[in-house]
Amino acid sequence: MQIHPTTDDEASKPYHVEVEPRVLYIATLIQSTGASLLWPITTLYMHDELHETMTTTGIVLMGMSLMMMLGSWLGGQLFDRWHPYKAIVTAVIFATAILTTLTLQHSWPAFAGLLMLTGLADGAIYTLLNAYTATVTSRDSRQVFNMQYLFMNVGVVLGTLTVGFLFDHGAKLVFGTATAMYVIFSVLVILTFNVPGMTKQAARSAAKAARSTFKPPFLIYILLGLTFSLYLGYILWETVIATHMIALGLTTQDYSMLWTINGIVIIIGQVILNRFLADVSFKLTVLGGTTLFAISFIFLMFARTYTDFLVAFLILTVGELLASPQIPAWIDAIGNPNAKGQEQGYVTMMISFGRALGPFYGGVMIDHGSYKLLFFSIFGLLMGFSILSWLVDNRLKMAHKKARSSQ
Template identity: 65%
Template sequence: MAIQSSQQDGEALKPQHVEIKAPILYITTLFQSTGASLIWPIATLYMHNVLHETMTMAGMVVMGLSIMMMIGSWVGGHLFDRWNPYKSILGAVALATAMLAALTFWHSWPVFAIFMLILGFADGIIYTLLNSYAATIQSIDSRKVFNLQYLFMNVGVVVGTAIVGFLFNHGVQFVFGGATIMYLIFSVMVFRFFNLKGLAAQATKDAAKAAKSNFRTPVLIYALLGLAFSLYMGYILWETVVATHMTDLGMTTQDYSFLWTINGIVIIVGQGLLDRIIEKLPFRLTVLGGTALFAVSFLFLMNAKTYPMFIFTFMILTIGEMFASPQMPAWIDHISDPNAKGRAQGFMTMAISLGRAVGPLYGGLMIDGGSYKALFASMFGIMMLFVVVTFILDRASRRRKRRLAN
């Protein structure tokens, strides 16, 4: 939607603003998330059980995937700010779709790993560009925009994880074929609706302004990047280490997978309710409170021995995630350089990818050298450290603003 600037009453210098339509953003996020959610749950399982690679090798590929996503995130941020947003996302989606189509027919070792790494790079660009497009929306409160985008992303996760087991039982080619279909629909929507007239020019002007700008990046942004890093470092442990921990305690893989089904349902229902009040809640309450609650789940995890206790612990994590995850990019957007939205979202996605890359390695080292309890206790400490640092910096920032206002 383009908001034309007036030529009267001294408003001639007001720049034209271009933004993506929110419903289009949400629907494309849904299809992208569904496609991606068909891949990540079976990647390690496929490499170890079907391709007969070691868990160490599978872990290295997963780490490489996260690193490639991190590189893609950095590239995506620069492409949005300095080149053409539409051509950037169209190219990235085309690359990702091509890799999924190729995996449908060629998925032996090491071709599988190579194609997955390229897919990770493309997805890193896509995630950053989707967030950057979301950041262009000014007609809706940014907290509500990112909250609803997160909601649709989780609907995609529920749909993808619900059907991936059925497809995998019939052959891995059906998993990659299903993901390819989702990305083809995603590609069509990007081609049809993301070519916003004036957005490339707006991005170019913003990049020029950012280059000349004396905007000083708040230290608070770096604290928020650290917070995102710690949150997703803990999150990836639930996707990897906790599964092994639960089976060691006598629970089944079905018990573990059911946790994610509950997680998705609670987020879909809860996020819809939260959307009604999100604009009234300050960032420090949603992000810091949610992250603290997420961290507390690791304290309960230290003593979880039964399945009901794991469900209770995961509910604590889910509620914390529901408040913190969608509001982190919104807070970053709120305090970053208005002329460098893509770069800010790129850094955010890089921090997330770095956390997901470091988490499995850190978890393995802590378990080999200590215990599960030591790992969970240390994660609580790491996350709370970033919560406290971010709280202190945010408080100092608000005090400084009050002094300047007076």
């Protein structure tokens, strides 16, 4: 919490300019748990219950990711140019209404349309939560983003562990439980996210942004490309790698266990990492993590046993927990202070774009090449963006040093 006195009698009253970080973490946990009840069963439900083809299922999932991109952009614009509190309340109420409808009506093709609308709402929510996180100044931004990422992954673990039991009792119970989580999320947002000072600050920031001559450093665009590449590779673990493992004689239980281990490693790793973040640069955490992430795909090229896949996934997981939560914090640190919503919107857009394109890219590379070629191409893409980020960051720092020395 920050207190900003002014000379005006009415405006001189103390006001908050940030949401309490603990509230952000709890909100992220609840939303993530609700969302994680849906995505693990989407393909299974459409294929086995609604009897749609895998091609149709893939098109619907790509459409959902594209709608999340649109929602991410819209959330950023609303945060910066309209009203942060009204924006997030509108988004969560819209999401809750869609999930309520989905619980009552989940036949084809209503299911596909409602799923895409859920993607639109969730895309806006992810951006708005990140934008709220970016406004926290009472604590180190890297730690705040890291803790938010931790609670998001705890929600993923809770949701994915619960959904198997719920789905055995019918899809309606899954959708109803997800709706209940979003109802709780909505109440929490309505009661705690109305920060008076943030509204005034957002209005001032919008006015400053309109007059601003700030030019985003080229490094931001490189980091957005890096974000896209990370999630282009990450989505392969949720799609084509599962098929690859089963073709090699492994079981779906083997594959599911990898995700359980992934969640546990991320939760423990984030707690440990948070103790050392203040002493580690963005460059080292993000680019070091990306390098590990890329190396995991070299291991995948030669993976044949469960142990091979486990080692590859552990390397990827460590790389993920180093890089993923720090990219939005790095962009926030070098970006326009008057356009936090838009910048975080671009981050979530690139996440959604990578997730949307990944399955298609993986399918094309496998059909016209091989798994080895696919994995090596991801390695090359990630390392290319890592090297480019390193070089551009060095040039940016050298330019700042010259500017300071000339003053």
